[in-house]
Amino acid sequence: MNDYNYKKIRQEVIKLVKRACYSAKNNFSYTVWQYHILPVASHSRHLGKILKADLEILELAAYLHDYAGIMDYRLYKDHHLHSARLAGKILDELNFPPAKIKKVQECIISHRGSIRVKYKTKEAEILASADAMSHFTELADMFYLTFGIHKYKTLAGAKWLKAKLERSWAKIMPAGRKIVRADYEIAKKIINKAISSNA
Ligand SMILES: [Fe+2]
Numbered sequence: 001m002n003d004y005n006y007k008k009i010r011q012e013v014i015k016l017v018k019r020a021c022y023s024a025k026n027n028f029s030y031t032v033w034q035y036h037i038l039p040v041a042s043h044s045r046h047l048g049k050i051l052k053a054d055l056e057i058l059e060l061a062a063y064l065h066d067y068a069g070i071m072d073y074r075l076y077k078d079h080h081l082h083s084a085r086l087a088g089k090i091l092d093e094l095n096f097p098p099a100k101i102k103k104v105q106e107c108i109i110s111h112r113g114s115i116r117v118k119y120k121t122k123e124a125e126i127l128a129s130a131d132a133m134s135h136f137t138e139l140a141d142m143f144y145l146t147f148g149i150h151k152y153k154t155l156a157g158a159k160w161l162k163a164k165l166e167r168s169w170a171k172i173m174p175a176g177r178k179i180v181r182a183d184y185e186i187a188k189k190i191i192n193k194a195i196s197s198n199a
């Protein structure tokens with residue numbers, strides 16, 4: 001029997017992250033909760049079930065993986081490290097077992113596409129895939145990021161987004177690609193059209 005209450009821990013983590021997302025201090029706007037954190041958690045669970053991974057580790061890592069960058073944009077550059085550190089503190093206070101906390105932290109440390117590290121566990125590989133999968137299933141939010149937050153004009157934004165999405169695609173494990181392939185093709189079609197009509 002587990003000597004910790006996972007349901008309660010999960011509830012507390014959700015409350016904490018959601019609050020950070022909706023805080024005025026969050027530089028990404030509150031949309032990050034609905035269009036990034038929740039989809040990453042959902043893709044993590046989906047892949048975790050297929051690949052028989054530890055769903056508790058995966059869920060908590062998914063909710064907390066970008067936490068530091070959401071809390072404080074100054075931490076964004078190294079948000080994989082800061083989020084892992086903060087996750088350690090939060091989960092320790094909630095009495096999540098230390099061995100499992102370490103696994104959550106490993107997932108968070110290796111989640112970024114731009115920083116190539118070797119995945120230590122199946123869960124770590126899944127989180128990195130789930131993070132990238134959300135870029136395809138939440139394409140509208142990627143447009144918001146490109147044109148709303150970064151303020152690119154159409155062609156420059158299309159080129160920037162195309163490069164970003166190709167990096168995301170490269171990061172997704174085969175089981176994840178199967179799930180988002182149709183969304184990937186749609187994204188490519190829309191973006192390539194914008195680029196080729198400007199040629
Ligand atoms: Fe991240």
Ligand SMILES: [Fe+2]
Nearest residue numbers: 036065066131
């Ligand atoms: Fe993320």
